[in-house]
Amino acid sequence: MVKLASEDFIPVTGDDWYQRRREDAEGEFFRKVADQGPRKGAGGGTRQGIYCFTAAGKLLAYKNAQDADVMREVVERALADWKKLPADERDPGAVKVGDAGKPDKRYHRAPPADGLILNVYTRILERDGKGDYRKGSCDTAGGDLSARDHLWLTKGEWQALLPKDVKAGDHFAMPAAVAQRITRYHLVDDTRGEPPFWSAEQVRKAEMRWTVEEATAATVRLRLDGEALLATDADPKKAERGYEARLLGYLEYDPAKKVVTRFDVLALGDHWGESELTRGARAGRQPLGVAFALSKGDKPADTVPPQAARDFGAYLGK
Amino acid sequence: MFRTRLTLAVGALVCLALPVARPAPPIAVNQFLELQALVKPNKSEDKWAEIPWQASLWEARKQAAAQGKPILLWEMDGHPLGCT
Numbered sequence: 001m002v003k004l005a006s007e008d009f010i011p012v013t014g015d016d017w018y019q020r021r022r023e024d025a026e027g028e029f030f031r032k033v034a035d036q037g038p039r040k041g042a043g044g045g046t047r048q049g050i051y052c053f054t055a056a057g058k059l060l061a062y063k064n065a066q067d068a069d070v071m072r073e074v075v076e077r078a079l080a081d082w083k084k085l086p087a088d089e090r091d092p093g094a095v096k097v098g099d100a101g102k103p104d105k106r107y108h109r110a111p112p113a114d115g116l117i118l119n120v121y122t123r124i125l126e127r128d129g130k131g132d133y134r135k136g137s138c139d140t141a142g143g144d145l146s147a148r149d150h151l152w153l154t155k156g157e158w159q160a161l162l163p164k165d166v167k168a169g170d171h172f173a174m175p176a177a178v179a180q181r182i183t184r185y186h187l188v189d190d191t192r193g194e195p196p197f198w199s200a201e202q203v204r205k206a207e208m209r210w211t212v213e214e215a216t217a218a219t220v221r222l223r224l225d226g227e228a229l230l231a232t233d234a235d236p237k238k239a240e241r242g243y244e245a246r247l248l249g250y251l252e253y254d255p256a257k258k259v260v261t262r263f264d265v266l267a268l269g270d271h272w273g274e275s276e277l278t279r280g281a282r283a284g285r286q287p288l289g290v291a292f293a294l295s296k297g298d299k300p301a302d303t304v305p306p307q308a309a310r311d312f313g314a315y316l317g318k
Numbered sequence: 319m320f321r322t323r324l325t326l327a328v329g330a331l332v333c334l335a336l337p338v339a340r341p342a343p344p345i346a347v348n349q350f351l352e353l354q355a356l357v358k359p360n361k362s363e364d365k366w367a368e369i370p371w372q373a374s375l376w377e378a379r380k381q382a383a384a385q386g387k388p389i390l391l392w393e394m395d396g397h398p399l400g401c402t
Contacts, residue, residue: 001366002365002366002368002369005369005390006368006369006370008387008388009387009388009389009390010372010378010381010382010385010387010389011369011370011371011372011378011389011390011392012371012372012374012375012377012378012389012390012392013371013372013373013391013394013397013398013399014375014391014392014393014394014397015393015394015395015396015397016393016394016395017395017396019375019393025376026374026375026376029375029376029379030375030393033391046395047393048394048395049393050390050391050392050393051390051391051393052388052389052390052391053388053391054382054388054389055380055382055383055389056383060388075390078388078390079388082388090386090388091386092383092384092385092386093384093386094383094386095383096383097376097379097380097383100376121357121358121359122357123356123357123358125356125357133353134356135356145359145363146357146358146359146360146363148359148399193396194395194396225344227342244342245342246342246343246344246345248345248347248350250350264350264354266345266350266353266354266357268342268345268353269342270342289353289356289357290357291354291357291358293354293358299370300370300371300372300373300377301367301371301373301399303373304373304397304399305397307396307397
């Protein structure tokens with residue numbers, strides 16, 4: 001499937017929440033393709049699924065499935081149909097595609113200029129007999145895999161993490177806006193579907209403190225220590241959903257090149273509860289890990305917006 | 319006596335049903351890399367990420383036209399490369 005998708009197709013992914021709403025050339029093209037299939041988005045409903053189509057917009061195959069064998073069958077059938085098309089529909093350069101024009105800003109997201117992108121991974125864990133963490137298991141298909149998201153920081157936000165003239169042993173607090181973004185939008189259980197985010201009042205604790213471990217002309221290295229408590233009730237014992245975690249992280253900066261070379265953060269603790277789109281949570285409090293790591297930002301997939309960026313103003317704290 | 323036992327039994331059941339408060343212990347510095355690796359996807363579960371996915375449908379369309387290939391679009395509510 002990997003070889004087939006990589007070599008015989010131009011593979012692309014999309015979040016239907018944006019695609020079905022955007023009023024621009026890309027949105028119109030997508031809906032033109034989707035309307036040839038069974039999911040026409042009646043009433044603003046989802047059009048999610050696997051689509052195979054031509055650059056001119058002719059639908060070859062559609063299936064709403066995530067099973068690898070089913071996907072392979074759909075893609076192979078589409079490729080067979082593609083090969084039957086006349087040359088003027090499939091030869092290189094036969095179809096002319098111009099610029100898309102102005103995107104619909106309401107439903108178009110781009111990483112902040114000169115900002116930082118962190119890859120975010122979330123995984124359910126469990127404790128072994130010694131109390132050490134290991135990968136967890138659950139009844140939901142795929143719920144034991146590491147889930148993905150991205151964290152975006154603006155240029156001003158990451159630069160604020162590196163005060164001038166710091167020296168080893170200095171301490172300072174994580175800027176509140178960044179601490180809020182991490183806790184509200186990224187310390188979530190997205191391992192079984194689209195997660196609910198925490199409201200500002202559900203952030204019961206978000207203490208994050210940087211310590212300067214090294215500050216030389218060659219490098220600045222910071223360590224992050226933190227604690228977070230997210231809960232749907234002020235009394236965590238009564239909360240239907242919550243996450244109580246410790247954080248540890250490291251940031252390294254090259255002063256000469258003015259670039260962040262490392263930004264790793266790990267949150268570990270117990271999560272409990274579920275939501276409408278994340279049914280199937282394990283009973284009670286269970287370990288959940290969230291790992292953040294600096295993205296190279298050199299692949300199109302790196303530019304995929306954070307799940308919480310649908311409400312972009314709120315995500316950026318504006 | 320029976321009532322006491324019943325009360326204890328019911329109490330125990332209630333305790334089992336409720337989330338148990340267990341403050342998270344600090345993450346040991348010397349375990350950081352190992353724990354971080356545990357949370358991240360491993361190669362076997364990351365196979366699909368080897369596909370050179372585009373993130374822009376219009377850019378994919380331009381490439382498909384130029385290279386003479388069909389487009390494979392994976393469209394989900396919640397971005398396939400960014401949510402779950």
